[in-house]
Amino acid sequence: MHSGLPTIHGFKHLSRIPLYVPGKPIQEVQREMGLTRIVKLASNENPWGPTEAVKARVAAAILGSDTEGLNLYPVSDGHYLRKAIAARKGVALDGVVLGNGSSELLELVAKAAFLDGGSAVIPRHSFAIYGIATQTAGGRVLESRASTTELDVDDILRSVAEDTRLVYLGHPNNPTGIRLEQQALERLVRQLREDIVLVVDQAYAEYEDPADYPDAAAYLSERPNLLVLHTFSKIHALAALRIGYGLGSKELLGCIERVRSPFNTNHLAQVAAEVAVQDLGFEAFSRQKNADARTAFALEAERHRCQLSGTSGNFVLLESVFPAKDLFRELLQRGVIVRPMHAYGLTNHVRVTYGKPEEMQAFWSAIGPLLDGGC
Ligand SMILES: Cc1ncc(COP(=O)(O)O)c(C=O)c1O
Structure with missing residues (x-):
């Protein structure tokens, strides 16, 4: 960093905020490890x-026509995709961003909310971006109680x-x-103060059984x-x-619109998503494959006497006697990328995404010998 930069107050603040650590890309692991076959979970x-159908739509958009092409700006507010989302979700067009x-x-709502400072309540062990978005926008984080098995609404309300x-x-x-x-x-x-924005992140909602998932959109x-x-x-899958x-x-x-940059989503993404959001069949197929993978994983974990947390989403937390960092490194050397969770306060947990059956087989082949005496 240039020697003058740390004296700028905002930069000093930023340097204290933890960086988001993404999953390791396949190409990077191939390069580092000299491996050809990598399984990314x-x-x-x-x-x-x-x-x-989605790929064909993206290919057509790349080829271009009278109305679209890579040389043209995208529709600024994604009107057509928003229309498709509004129809699918049964909401008004101006209720979609x-x-x-x-x-x-997650960042835009923080940018809008913390213009004059303030705080966000975030349950322990939440997705890292909530805290990063809050702090980079100038807000403070108030952590509420939560465990790997339970979210605590009373403590969220108390922490406000x-x-x-x-x-x-x-x-x-x-x-x-x-x-x-x-x-x-x-x-x-219903009990959260009315001047507080409740951000319900349903990134994995579609993996839930629609018959018993409480969709927060019902309260909009x-x-x-x-x-x-x-x-x-x-x-x-986009x-x-x-x-x-x-x-x-x-x-x-309307407030988020004021902090959104005009062309924040690109044309290929908009047209691909427009096809994807209408494809309920693919969603049901993926949900079933995920449920199958979850069942198979639980059986195999039981064989190794591994403790698992969570039954939602397309991933699982696996607890072992090994520090997460070590287990991550050992698996990496065997060509399997998982996510160590020490940054989330879970020092002995790795998060594993449910892949295809052959990928899960590769995972158990790699981890099995390491867990010889059990998890
Ligand atoms: C809980 C949760 N929310 C949001 C996201 C962000 O997803 P994206 O920015 O790709 O839409 C993720 C990604 O892993 C997530 O796990």
């Missing part, structure tokens, strides 16, 4: 897609301070794979300060394109 991607991944929306502007809730939460039951969610929605009409986030990176969406009141999204 580190970033909760969907190995089953995207569909041929797009983000460059839902991560951007006078200057609290946001509450973030992963629902289901990453990395713990847990969520609230309907009654608890309702209590949070009664709570104008509710923002419900979804992503196309998970079940829709992580590379960076696109997500938020549902909220016209007033709340």
Whole structure:
């Protein structure tokens, strides 16, 4: 860093905020380890897609026509994709906002909320971006109680301070794979102070059984300060394109609109997502494959006497006697990338994404001998 930079107050503040550590990319591991076959189970991607229909639509957009081409700016507010999302979700067009991944929306709501400072309540072991978005926007983090098996609504409500502007809730939460039951969610929605924005991050909601998942969107009409986030990176299998969406009141999204840059989502992402959001069949297929992988994983984990947490999402937390960093490194040397969770306060946990059966087989072949005496 240039010697003058640390004297700038904001830069000093930023240098104290932990950096987000992403899953290791396949190419990087290949280069570092000199391995040819790598199995990546580190970033909760969907190995089953995207569909041929989505790929064909992206290919057509690249080829171009009278109305689209790589030389043209995208539709600034993603009108056509927002329309498709609004129809699918049964909400008004002005109740939908797009983000460059839902991560951007986590940041935009923080940017809007912390213009004059304030705090966010974030349950322990939540997705790292909630804390990073809060602090980089100038907000303070108030951590509420949570364990790897339980979210605590009472403690979220108790943790709220006078200057609290946001509450973030992963629902289901990453990395713990847990969520609230309907009654608890309702209590949070109804008892949280009305001048606080409740951000319910539903990035993994589509992996839940629709028959018993309490969708926070059900409360949109009664709570104008509710923002419900979804992503196309998970079940829709479009992580590379960076696109997500938020549902909220016209007033709340109007504020986010003021901090959103005009062309924040690109054309290829918009057209791909427009096809994906209407494909309920692919969602059901992916959900079933994920459920199968979860069942198979639990059986194998039992054989190795491994403790697992969470039954939601397309991932699982595995606890072992090994420090997470060591287990991560050992698996990496065997060509399997998982996510060590020490940065989340889980020193002996790794998070494993459910891959295809052959990928899970590679995982157990790599970890099995390491767990010789059990987890
Ligand atoms: C809980 C949660 N929310 C949001 C995201 C961000 O997804 P994206 O920015 O790719 O939409 C992730 C990604 O892993 C996540 O786990």
